[in-house]
Amino acid sequence: MFAQKNRLLFVLIVIIILPALLTSAAGAENIQANENDEEITIAYVPRSLDNPIFLDAFEHAQEKAIDLGINIEWVAPFVYNEEAQIKIIESLIARKVDGMVVSVNNTPEYIDVINRAIEAGIAVATFDADAPDSRRLFHIGINNYEAGKVTAEGLLTVLENRNIDYNQQEKKLDTMIMTGVRGALNLDSRIEGFLDTVEATNIRVQDIVENQDSVNLSVELLEQYLQQNPEIDIIFFVGGWPFYVPAEALPNFQQWSKNGGVAVGIDIFYDALLLQERGLLQYLVGQDMATMGSKGLSTLYNYIKYGAEPREYIETGVEVADDDNLERLLQTHRPWRVK
């Protein structure tokens, strides 16, 4: 009797629940199908087009987009300009792209436009330079503080190799720091990591020069500075802006290096490695821009497509270029300029 009742109950349950389950499964398949049918467009917004450091990210983001079967856009002002970059982000909001990965500063203007994009239903992540005060989904890049610290440690090694005493407090080692703009969180973190590491030494920051994220201006400022301050001991390049020109375009820098100047910096790319090969740079710390391009895209895609929540910080790690691996790096990195 009970068994009969249970059997009857089971049948009823099956009769009631099975269609519901079937309907639910079919619905899920439809949603999946719809999502597959939709063309996903994700835009990368680097700081500018004229900075070749982003070309690795550009290349690998495109390749990843092909793999994912989505549209990739790569848009920025040719020369860095905050207003123009924000305008481009606004145009992406107007065009209702599905997501964007931007390299920005942690300033109110950028925070505002990122938040507006998110309010418009666009998934926003940052790469290279973060805006943590915004509601961006995640940031992919290096630990900039750590990068600064690694660069400082590399500098100390170079000084040791050259038998320069960096602990002798009587004689200071005057240092010039060249950065993009103050307020760019990534750059400021690199400086902070660098300064914390050399705090106990006799390395003293004489000047911090801002090049407004401009390659051309950075070259000009560097040459001017060395003409006026040939006695400077150390230069720390927070980014690789002046490394895009051949050594012949940097005569003062060449002369200063010959005279024993020590230069270290962040960003590894083909032209920077050539300068290092010529002896103008002694130690470089590089970002993995390729990973920022490919992994940044795939992470955002997974979030848009599948709702996969990413970690807030995605560390891409750093690589270093010193005398030991320079030859190998010159073979793996490719020139960006048309010859």
Place this chain on the structure above:
Amino acid sequence: MFNNLFKKLFNKIEIHTIRTKLIISFLIIGLLPILLSGLLSFNIYRGAINDRISAYSQEMVNRMERDLEDYISEIETFLSREQDFYINQFIKLTQANDFRNNRKYAFRIWEDFNNLKQMKPGLEDIAITFQDGRRISSYGTYNIDLENFRARMYSDSSGDISFTSPYTNYLQQEVITIVSSYYPEIAEENVLISADIDLDVLANLTDFNLGEKSYFLIADQNGDIIYHPNQELIGERSLLYNAGFPDRKLNLNGEQYILTSTFSYATGWYIISMASADEVEAELNYITDITLYMTLVVLLIIILLTIYLSSSLSRPIQKLQELTHRASENDLSVKIDTSGNDEIAELGQSFNKMIRRINKLMEQNVREQKLLRKLEMESLDNQIKPHFIYNTLDLIIGLLENKDFDRATHMVEALGKFFRLSLSHGKEMVLIRNEIKHVKNYLFIQQFRHGEEYEYIIDVEDHEIMDKHIPKLILQPIVENAIYHGLLPSEKKGLVIVKGYRENKNIYFKIADNGVGIPAAKVEEINKILTGRLKTDDQQKYFGLRNVDQRLKLMYGGSSGLRVESVEGEKTTVIIRIDQRGGN
């Protein structure tokens, strides 16, 4: 003809006064040329202004067409470029998805396109677009809806270049895009090379100041607006389109506009100038106002002048008319106050002179009549003195008693003629012939009465004077004086000569006697009294001479009258001068 027309007009509107006629005439004469010349000048000026505005508008749209075509031509030159190695490589590697090798070409294209953007103001973006909508431009790489993009495109006249209607581009800018096809040698797929032109460039091209309400617009061949100052209208079909944009004047939203257009064959666009008629005609209105105000001022001046002139002309005439009327009603005390030297003043002076003359003549006539009556009475009194009559009648009786009937008959006949001629039927003027006869009768009677103690001779040389008229009783009183004061006191045989002749249009009578004569002092006194140089209170003194003299002077003026010459104890001559030129 005009005279008749004016008469009819005046009669029709019952205008009869000279003043009103003068006012209307002056107004017509004064205003007509002013109104005609004002109207003519205004129309000529209006035509010139309209021509100038049309020419200016046409020049503006032509200049805009040239500027636009120059601008577009430069863009087209860039778009119609020959094979470009970097572009070709980029296309080839993009089609192959070779991103690793392609990134340097992408960088090069970004750099090139941005350099071009810097060189050409208003050039917002330059792009290469693939058939699947992928695009590389000065802003990077992105995707567009190519189908939608193509739907906006239309070709120019050559078919090599296409234009889009205005739309919002990638950067949310209002642009039009110029598009050219590019066929790379190394790839089968052709791509589109395009340039986005900021609509502000068109705004700058149309940045000519026609006025606040005036504006320019640009429309395509279908009349769809490409550029309009009111951006909401961009992309819409122009209401002005009428199988093109023919030049015309039209009403739009209650405003009058002058439409001037030109067609750009390079772009297939119409450039249209909409000049506000109000603003164009503002200058005309100013001229119209000035003309109107000047006409009103001139009209006022003419009216005031007309009233003044017509009054100054008609007032003396009215006064003259009024005084003439009073004069016609026997009021001869009237006198016009005349000033100036014009005809009216002369007419007034003549009127015054005429009235004075009439008064004088009337006074003279009255005085003359009085004198004449008095003389007649005196003459009759003398002539019908009982002594004269009785003596004469006794003589006649004596002749009858002596049966001298012939002489008695002559005496009666002479006496009758004497009295008849003395009365002359009451006429003042008599023929000299009759006056001579009267004197003859008188001398005949007196000669007979005085026993033929003297002779007399009547000698009129110029017989033509016999038919002239003179006041009656001119000669008889003088002859009577000659007999009674000259001959009768004398003891010698007396002679009276009455001579008449004409000299220098004057008629002279000389009555001479060979009597006792008059003392020189007396002659001088008589002549002084006669010429007015000596006054006398005794009205009876030399009454006969003075009577005749005054009557002649009254009748013929001061040059006429009597003059006495005498040689005491020998002769006396009274000369009567009648100046016919001084007669009334």
